[in-house]
Amino acid sequence: MIRTVRALAVAVACLAFTGLLGASIWTIAGNSTPVNLPQLLSENLERSGVEHPVTAVLLNFRSYDTLLEIGVLVIAGIAGISMAKTASLEDPEVRTSDSLLYALQRWFVPLMLVLAGYLLWAGSDRPGGAFQAGAVLAATGVLMRLGGVPMEFLRPGLLLRIGLALGFTVFLLVAVASAIGGDAFLAYPPGMTKILIVVIESVLTLSIAMVLLALFVSAPVNDAEDPEEGSSS
Amino acid sequence: MTLWLMAGLLFTPLAWAVLTLLTDFTRGRLVTWGGILVQVLVSLGLWLVVSRDGGFYYALGGWQAPLGIELRVDGLAVTFVLLTAVVASACGFHAGVYIDPDKPWHRYFWPLFWFLWSGLNAVWLGGDLFNLYVGLELISLSAVGLVALGGKAGALRASLRYLLAALLGSLAYLLGVALIYGQFGTLSIAGIVFWLEEHPVPAGSSLALALMVAGLALKTALFPLHRWLPPAHGIAKSPVSALLSALVVKASFYIAARLWLELGEPLGNLAAAQLVGLLGSAAVVWGSWLACRQMELKQVVAYSSVAQIGYLFLLFPLTYSVSESVSLQAQQGITLQVISHALAKAAMFLAAGNLVLSTGSRRVDALTGVSRFLPFSLFSFALAGVSLMSLPPSGGFAAKWLLLQASLGSGQWWWVLVLLVGGLLSAVYVFRICRASFLESPETNQFYHPHRSLEIIPMILALLSLGLGLVSAEVLSVMALPFEEEGSP
Numbered sequence: 001m002i003r004t005v006r007a008l009a010v011a012v013a014c015l016a017f018t019g020l021l022g023a024s025i026w027t028i029a030g031n032s033t034p035v036n037l038p039q040l041l042s043e044n045l046e047r048s049g050v051e052h053p054v055t056a057v058l059l060n061f062r063s064y065d066t067l068l069e070i071g072v073l074v075i076a077g078i079a080g081i082s083m084a085k086t087a088s089l090e091d092p093e094v095r096t097s098d099s100l101l102y103a104l105q106r107w108f109v110p111l112m113l114v115l116a117g118y119l120l121w122a123g124s125d126r127p128g129g130a131f132q133a134g135a136v137l138a139a140t141g142v143l144m145r146l147g148g149v150p151m152e153f154l155r156p157g158l159l160l161r162i163g164l165a166l167g168f169t170v171f172l173l174v175a176v177a178s179a180i181g182g183d184a185f186l187a188y189p190p191g192m193t194k195i196l197i198v199v200i201e202s203v204l205t206l207s208i209a210m211v212l213l214a215l216f217v218s219a220p221v222n223d224a225e226d227p228e229e230g231s232s233s
Numbered sequence: 234m235t236l237w238l239m240a241g242l243l244f245t246p247l248a249w250a251v252l253t254l255l256t257d258f259t260r261g262r263l264v265t266w267g268g269i270l271v272q273v274l275v276s277l278g279l280w281l282v283v284s285r286d287g288g289f290y291y292a293l294g295g296w297q298a299p300l301g302i303e304l305r306v307d308g309l310a311v312t313f314v315l316l317t318a319v320v321a322s323a324c325g326f327h328a329g330v331y332i333d334p335d336k337p338w339h340r341y342f343w344p345l346f347w348f349l350w351s352g353l354n355a356v357w358l359g360g361d362l363f364n365l366y367v368g369l370e371l372i373s374l375s376a377v378g379l380v381a382l383g384g385k386a387g388a389l390r391a392s393l394r395y396l397l398a399a400l401l402g403s404l405a406y407l408l409g410v411a412l413i414y415g416q417f418g419t420l421s422i423a424g425i426v427f428w429l430e431e432h433p434v435p436a437g438s439s440l441a442l443a444l445m446v447a448g449l450a451l452k453t454a455l456f457p458l459h460r461w462l463p464p465a466h467g468i469a470k471s472p473v474s475a476l477l478s479a480l481v482v483k484a485s486f487y488i489a490a491r492l493w494l495e496l497g498e499p500l501g502n503l504a505a506a507q508l509v510g511l512l513g514s515a516a517v518v519w520g521s522w523l524a525c526r527q528m529e530l531k532q533v534v535a536y537s538s539v540a541q542i543g544y545l546f547l548l549f550p551l552t553y554s555v556s557e558s559v560s561l562q563a564q565q566g567i568t569l570q571v572i573s574h575a576l577a578k579a580a581m582f583l584a585a586g587n588l589v590l591s592t593g594s595r596r597v598d599a600l601t602g603v604s605r606f607l608p609f610s611l612f613s614f615a616l617a618g619v620s621l622m623s624l625p626p627s628g629g630f631a632a633k634w635l636l637l638q639a640s641l642g643s644g645q646w647w648w649v650l651v652l653l654v655g656g657l658l659s660a661v662y663v664f665r666i667c668r669a670s671f672l673e674s675p676e677t678n679q680f681y682h683p684h685r686s687l688e689i690i691p692m693i694l695a696l697l698s699l700g701l702g703l704v705s706a707e708v709l710s711v712m713a714l715p716f717e718e719e720g721s722p
Contacts (some may be wrong), residue, residue, distance in 0.1 A: 039329065075348050082383075
């Protein structure tokens with residue numbers, strides 16, 4: 001009885017909130033905004049070094065946000081591997097010997113690698129870029145792991161940590177180097193914008209894939225001997 | 234010069250996060266000490282620059298707002314940057330000795346510590362709604378990682394709860410940011426304020442402010458959304474608890490306060506302001522009451538944080554539709570409360586960590602006899618308690634005095650009752666710990682003596698918090714500095 005009342009109350013609250021939000025969005029949608037950012041963006045697009053507005057915002061106009069967001073991903077990776085219980089993440093017990101998966105893998109893995117490369121390249125003038133390419137690359141890794149392909153580099157060792165931090169480090173170095181040239185931070189030197197953005201996007205793809213894959217493989221393994229298990233919180 | 238100070242402030246924590254990620258705990262500690270030195274010098278330098286020349290806007294990447302991101306470097310921001318440098322370096326030094334270097338997962342302490350620091354600096358300086366969100370995410374995720382470090386079941390349970398609460402708060406904030414962007418077409422706070430000065434308030438934008446403040450209140454653990462805080466702060470390692478209580482909850486409050494002070498007058502209303510103040514008061518009373526009843530030492534300190542956070546939310550009613558001078562008094566009082574609570578609570582958690590290390594138990598009744606063996610740590614704990622009880626000359630006293638005057642000056646006498654009850658209850662829980670440690674028992678003579686430096690650090694912080702009341706006029710004068718208006722969008 002109490003449970004039903006509570007569920008009902010939650011449902012009413014959710015409906016009321018959705019209604020309020022909907023009404024608010026309806027009012028907002030009618031007004032025109034005082035600042036027209038899309039127009040401002042297209043006026044400055046040619047100075048940004050890339051043709052696609054999303055990439056221009058992510059890696060030039062608001063590159064500080066992107067730098068910190070990559071930091072957030074690195075933190076997630078660190079938090080994930082800090083909880084890994086096994087020394088080697090290549091656990092033979094998780095291996096499958098599914099012949100169908102094995103056959104699919106031979107087709108899919110090269111295809112997905114090419115797709116990741118294409119997405120990275122496409123980012124300069126149409127939807128795409130490091131985040132999407134990294135996600136596809138990580139998915140390739142997940143598929144390889146499910147199929148039992150050994151991935152020794154994913155042991156929580158120095159190589160993995162360098163991989164996690166690589167994209168972030170290169171981004172940071174570019175940010176600081178631009179200040180040594182005399183400009184503000186994260187201001188790319190004129191003429192080098194395009195090449196620098198491509199370099200950053202490429203290493204970011206690797207690191208983003210590494211973070212996602214590390215999170216997948218290093219999920220905490222349940223250990224039976226933990227003394228605190230069972231005690232109520 | 235300013236360019237390099239900003240670089241040092243924003244980029245060295247990030248660089249040190251990467252450097253310490255590649256080393257183990259012991260070498261990471263050496264690297265961290267170097268980084269702490271840089272950060273303290275840079276923070277001090279920036280504080281001096283601002284106290285000499287006044288605040289300024291700093292455009293990142295050479296792109297002005299609203300297209301790019303501008304940082305707002307003013308007196309309040311640099312004061313908090315300096316406060317962060319003091320508290321974080323104290324916690325860093327303490328952690329270097331306190332944390333066991335032989336456990337392999339402790340190597341990840343340093344990178345998370347540095348990411349947390351960079352997130353805090355990003356929030357203090359942020360002038361862009363979305364950039365503030367990214368800063369909050371940096372802080373929340375590294376704080377969750379620090380709580381979960383080691384991955385024991387209890388720590389995982391507490392940190393997962395923390396993560397879910399923090400994510401829900403972030404999402405509510407982000408929804409508010411999206412509504413604001415839809416309404417005004419810009420993310421720069423200064424730009425929105427500039428526009429609102431000359432135009433009528435558009436309909437439907439109050440919900441955005443309400444959502445943002447509600448999300449931030451959840452992240453600050455305002456009553457009744459405080460349930461995630463005590464488990465997380467109680468189970469983390471003591472230097473981590475100190476960082477969480479002293480700085481992390483203040484970051485989300487800082488954003489809420491900035492939003493309220495800039496947008497509260499046009500977008501808020503009286504009922505909402507009084508409601509937030511009421512919840513803050515409930516937090517003061519209920520948190521202090523629960524702190525008196527806890528069986529574990531660190532839980533007492535954690536519930537005391539819930540109570541002390543409650544005072545901060547009195548800012549909302551005390552600055553809404555009151556005279557200029559009352560509003561200024563309230564802002565100054567809250568600022569002093571943030572600083573003194575940060576120093577006192579960090580001191581308290583670090584001292585509590587020493588006591589737990591010494592007795593080998595988390596329980597309050599295990600403290601029996603510890604006063605003879607660890608008088609120095611106990612003394613730091615009690616000194617920090619003096620600031621929480623807001624006795625003169627502590628920073629807590631100066632803060633409560635200003636709040637008292639602001640309450641009376643605006644005719645809202647009911648907040649005075651909260652200040653009095655809160656002070657009394659905090660005396661109860663501090664004295665309860667002292668009483669437990671002064672009891673003598675013949676069978677408990679086995680105490681572990683922590684390293685001497687572990688005892689000195691909380692003492693320094695407690696003395697700073699105590700002495701804050703004496704220099705409060707100087708501290709507040711930096712915040713009142715004129716702001717250079719060129720470069721503002």
